[in-house]
Each structure stands twice: as C-alpha cells, then as structure tokens.
Amino acid sequence: MFRVLLVLVIALPLFSQAQGCISGNCQEGIGRYVNGKGEEYEGHWANGKPEGKGTYINIKGDKYIGEWRAGSIDGSGTYYYGNGSVYIGQFKNYEKHGSGQYHYTNGDVYTGHFLNGKRNGEGEYVSTSGWRYNGHWKDGRKNGWGSYHYANGDKYVGHFRDEKKSGSGTYTWKNGSIYKGGFANNTFHGKAKRTYVNGDVYDGHFENGVKSGYGVYRYANGNKYTGTFKNNKKSGKGTYQWANGGSYIGEFAFNTFHGEAVRAYPSGDKYVGTFQKGKRNGTGTYLTSKGEIYRGQWKNNLKEGVGVCTNSNGIKIQCVWSNNQLVDYKRL
Secondary structure: OOOOOHHHHHHHHHHHHOOOEEEEOOOOEEEEEEOOOOOEEEEEEEOOEEEEEEEEEOOOOOEEEEEEEOOEEEEEEEEEOOOOOEEEEEEEOOEEEEEEEEEOOOOOEEEEEEEOOEEEEEEEEEOOOOOEEEEEEEOOEEEEEEEEEOOOOOEEEEEEEOOEEEEEEEEEOOOOOEEEEEEEOOEEEEEEEEEOOOOOEEEEEEEOOEEEEEEEEEOOOOOEEEEEEEOOEEEEEEEEEOOOOOEEEEEEEOOEEEEEEEEEOOOOOEEEEEEEOOEEEEEEEEEOOOOOEEEEEEEOOEEEEEEEEEOOOOOEEEEEEEOOEEEEEEEO
C-alpha cells in the first residue's frame, strides 16, 4: 500500500508559515498558496494552516480534494495519484485511515477499512483477474477470517495468516468437491474431511497437502479403507472392506496389499499369509469354505512350489504346484 502524501510532510512547514500566499487570505479565510516546489493548496485556512476543505496538487500529478485539520490531510476526501490510482475515503494525518475505497491502476478495487495507510479490519478486494477476497485484514495483508473466491470458480472460507490459508477452513471446488478442516501455509494440513465429486469421502489427517497418518476412506461403491496413509497412499497397517462382505486386514504399501495379512472372501474362503504388490506371494495358507486347506508357496496369486494340502476329511498330502496346476503329490 502506498504511503499517502509524503510530499506534504515537506510542504507542511511552508503552509504553517503561510509563505507564498498568492491570493486570498492564507491566515484566516480562503486562500491559495504555492511553494517553491510547485505544490499548491487552495482552500480554507485557520491560524495560518489549512483547515476545513481544500485542494492540493503537486508536480507529480497528484491531487487531493477534501478535509484538512491543523495543516494535515484529515477527514474525508479523494486523492488522485499521478499514476492513475484513486482513493476515496477517510484520512488521518495524511494517511488513509478509516473507511474508504482504493482504485488501483490495474483496475483492482479495495473497499473497507484502513489503519495508518494500510488495509486493516474488514474489507473486500476485487481483482480484475477474477478473484476476490472479503474478510479481515492486518497491516495490508489477509489475516483472520475471510472468504476467497478464485477466478476458476473455487472458493475458500476460513482463516488466513499473512496472506495464506492457515487454521480451520472449507475449500469448495467448482465441481462440487469439498475439503473441510485444517490448513497450514496455504495447503491442507491437520484433521479434515474431504468429499470428492464422485461420492468418495475421506475423513482423517493431511500433511502438507496429502493424506498422511490415520484416516477412513469410504468409496461411493460401498467399499471402505480404515488405516494409515503416507503421501496420499494407503501405507502401513489397515483394513479394507468390500461392500460384498470381503475384507483385507494387514499391511499396505504404495496403495496396495503388501506384507502380512488376512484376506476374507465373500464365498467364505480365507487366506492368511504374505502379499506382494497386491497379490498372494510367498508363504501363505488358504482355507476354503468347504474345509479344504492349502499351506505353502504362492506366486502372483497362484500356487507355486511345495505345499501341504488337506481335504475336508482331514487327509493330508504333500503337493507340488506349477502355475496353479498340481504336478505331483504324495500322501503324508
């Protein structure tokens, strides 16, 4: 924010001494005063100082029309800057102070409160690039509660700290997706609920903009994951439940089944063992709903190598598998 009327601080002693009064009464009444720098004031005077309404211009092209008190711009007025910007509102001791409206050279407009020349308190900033902010300001920056409308149709309502989203808030995308929860340094951070446009819902923790830590992800199709995330992916221990009744309880890595787990199928079958990259790999036990059991080696979801097969009558055989095909066996 520009500092207002710095040039007048230099001119003030000249006004106080009422030098260069070229017309009227520059002590008590109405007069016109011009100093050696080409600055000019025309208006009301009292005790040799501008007092009441008057007009000020300088060689930069600045022009002020408004109220003065004891030689200072103070009260209501309009300041036209030489660069084309305009301020309409209240002043105190040359500074924008109180309610007012500032028109920037690029067409942006701020309407609200000022303190010591800066945006402070409640105000609305409308940008020609399409975004607008309505809320609290401190020292010229967004601070406190406010609403920010993006040019693309998105919207944020919540807390700001030094121009950035920080604290609790709600971010709504144009497509209908919603994030409601914590923010830090302008990104998702902390406990939150994220509703996606496809109907999925995540309720849990975010860190630096991504899902990290414990959370519950409910899919629109009825499936659900409960467990830990890392960098937006299921990672660590968790439980995945299918809407059809199946479940996976165990370890995850890079968003897929990976590690020791128990996998229950809708048919009543169950696998207890090792997964790698989403498939049964390594050592594991598969139990069917009919009471049949296979304990042995797996490769990419298929039986592979030596294992022990037990039928529903409890008879055990040593079995050898290749690509899920039984190639040899002997009774134990």
